[in-house]
Amino acid sequence: MIDTLMCIVYIFVGAKWVLKKVEIETISAPTNWKIIVLKFLIWLVVPSEIFIYIYFYDSGIVRIFLGVSVMLLYLIETRLLFNEMSKAIVESNIDNREKDVKHILERRKFRVQLGIICFGIIAFIALLVGIMPD
Template identity: 85%
Template structure:
């Protein structure tokens, strides 16, 4: 019963996040279909990781390799989502606050790149663990 409730909450919160407007600090922009598709693909990462963990319970190396591959896929999707969100914010900049927008985007870009580096290191270590002999 609890697992069904968790799944329902995950679906509802994911749907809310997918359809939410693009917002970075004080600047918001309307979403477009590319952003919705990228958010949907990112939303599918957690169920895919759980499926890999459950379905490949006998094969540790396959599970580690697929898990690390999904993490790398998440990193690519995150960078693509950031690029699309940046485009949407720049296009909807009606107030001509270009300096503010550029400053906010630069700070957010640094945070996204830092997250990508950290997840990349974790995925690389996971791949090394999968390749190393027992």
């Protein structure tokens, strides 16, 4: 019962996030189809990881490699999403606050890069664990 409820909540919250407009701190912009597709692909990361965990229960190495590949795809999608969101914000900047927009985007870019580096390290360690003999 709880599992079904969690899945339903995940679907509704994810759908709301996918269709939400672009917001970075105090700046907002309308969304476009590229952003919606990238958000949808990012939204599918958790179900695909759960599927890999359940379906490949007997093969740990395959599970690690598939899980790491999904994590790496997530990192690529996150970077592409940030680039598209930045383009949308810069294009919709009608207040001529270029200095503020650039400053906010630089801070957010640093946080995205830091997250990518951390996930990359985790993926690398997972690959090492999968390659190393028992």
